[in-house]
Amino acid sequence: MIFETIQALAETRNVHLEALEIALGLPEGTFRTWNQTAPCNKLAEVARYFHVSVETLLN
Structure with missing residues (x-):
């Protein structure tokens, strides 16, 4: 669930998860x-x- 929430937030802001991790x-x-x-x-x-x-993020 946490991953999906972070992924959705990243998509709405055009941020790649890899770039966010870095x-x-x-x-x-x-x-x-x-x-x-x-x-x-x-x-x-x-x-x-x-x-x-x-x-x-936890919901």
Whole structure:
């Protein structure tokens, strides 16, 4: 669910996920793993990047 939310936000802003991962200092493919594992402490940075709450990403 988290991955799909981040992906949708990125698409609405014409941002490639790979570019977002680089901008946030995340390893390639990080977002895809967040559906299977608990997100790292970078989730708050992703929320700030998109100007949304962490709760928005988790819903």
